[in-house]
Amino acid sequence: GAGVSQSPRYKVAKRGQDVALRCDPISGHVSLFWYQQALGQGPEFLTYFQNEAQLDKSGLPSDRFFAERPEGSVSTLKIQRTQQEDSAVYLCASSRSRGSMNTEAFFGQGTRLTVV
Amino acid sequence: EDKVVQSPLSLVVHEGDTVTLNCSYEVTNFRSLLWYKQEKKAPTFLFMLTSSGIEKKSGRLSSILDKKELFSILNITATQTGDSAIYLCATYTGTASKLTFGTGTRLQVTL
Numbered sequence: 250g251a252g253v254s255q256s257p258r259y260k261v262a263k264r265g266q267d268v269a270l271r272c273d274p275i276s277g278h279v280s281l282f283w284y285q286q287a288l289g290q291g292p293e294f295l296t297y298f299q300n301e302a303q304l305d306k307s308g309l310p311s312d313r314f315f316a317e318r319p320e321g322s323v324s325t326l327k328i329q330r331t332q333q334e335d336s337a338v339y340l341c342a343s344s345r346s347r348g349s350m351n352t353e354a355f356f357g358q359g360t361r362l363t364v365v
Numbered sequence: 366e367d368k369v370v371q372s373p374l375s376l377v378v379h380e381g382d383t384v385t386l387n388c389s390y391e392v393t394n395f396r397s398l399l400w401y402k403q404e405k406k407a408p409t410f411l412f413m414l415t416s417s418g419i420e421k422k423s424g425r426l427s428s429i430l431d432k433k434e435l436f437s438i439l440n441i442t443a444t445q446t447g448d449s450a451i452y453l454c455a456t457y458t459g460t461a462s463k464l465t466f467g468t469g470t471r472l473q474v475t476l
Contacts, residue, residue: 282463291369291453291466292408305462338406347462353399353413354464359406 251275253357255341261363262331270326270360274343282354283316283326284340292340298324299347331364338362367392371454371467378474382444386470388454389436398430398437399464401453408453411439444474 254273262268274281280299284292285308294308300321309316313331318324328335338361342354368391378384390398397415401408412421414430414437421428425444430437441448451471455464 280462284464284466289468291371291455291468292464294463294465297462299462308463340406340408342464353410355410356401356408361406 253341253343253355255339255357255360257360258358259361259363261365264332264364266331266364267327267329268331268362270328270339270362272324272326272341272343272357274322274324274341275345275355276322278343278345278355279347280344280354281318281324282342282344283324284342285310286338286340286359288337295326295339328362331362333364336362336364367456367458367465369454369456369465369467371452371470373470374468375471376473378444378472380444380446380474380476382474383440383442384444384472386439386441386452386454386472387436388438388467390454390456391435392456392458392465394459395432396457396459399455399457400428400437400439401455403451403453403469404449411452441472444472446474446476448472449474 283295286292297305298318313329315327338359340359342356344354346352372387400411412428417432451469453469455466
């Protein structure tokens with residue numbers, strides 16, 4: 250597609266519910282990143298995929314967070330047993346290069362998750 | 366731990382003013398510094414800087430990197446209300462495949 254597409258745009262979950270957030274990267278982009286952005290903060294890194302391989306998950310805050318990219322394109326971020334502190338905007342980004350080579354990452358519109 | 370600090374945190378200017386946004390960094394194995402504009406939710410790419418002293422320019426926006434003093438500035442001349450947004454600075458390093466972001470500068474341009 251023309252840009253990074255995320256769905257849903259908004260999600261309200263009751264505390265304890267599981268949620269799944271989807272990211273469609275730009276076609277052909279090798280690298281895919283998930284970030285979490287709390288209100289008034291910059292995005293914080295969660296995890297990184299190079300094609301279907303999850304090469305870095307050091308930013309995932311707990312084992313309730315799980316991400317996959319089984320065919321090297323679409324990715325899903327799953328949060329189990331959501332808690333109020335999970336409320337944030339979840340941003341997905343993709344880039345055509347591998348990892349930290351010097352090309353820019355393009356971001357999707359994000360999913361705003363509110364846990365009530 | 367890698368750190369990116371932006372200043373000021375917020376700024377209100379009148380249309381037509383020139384603004385300078387600051388970004389300083391302390392990171393291991395620095396590769397590049399990026400500026401993004403965030404309106405509503407999606408950060409949109411502005412500049413990527415890898416070399417010291419070379420200004421990048423796009424219309425009324427320009428940016429430069431100083432790798433000795435570990436900072437970058439983003440200049441916006443003749444500001445317009447459409448420039449109102451959060452401006453994010455981020456660094457890429459050679460040791461990790463991720464961008465480390467600052468908290469952003471919230472710019473409001475008033476009539």
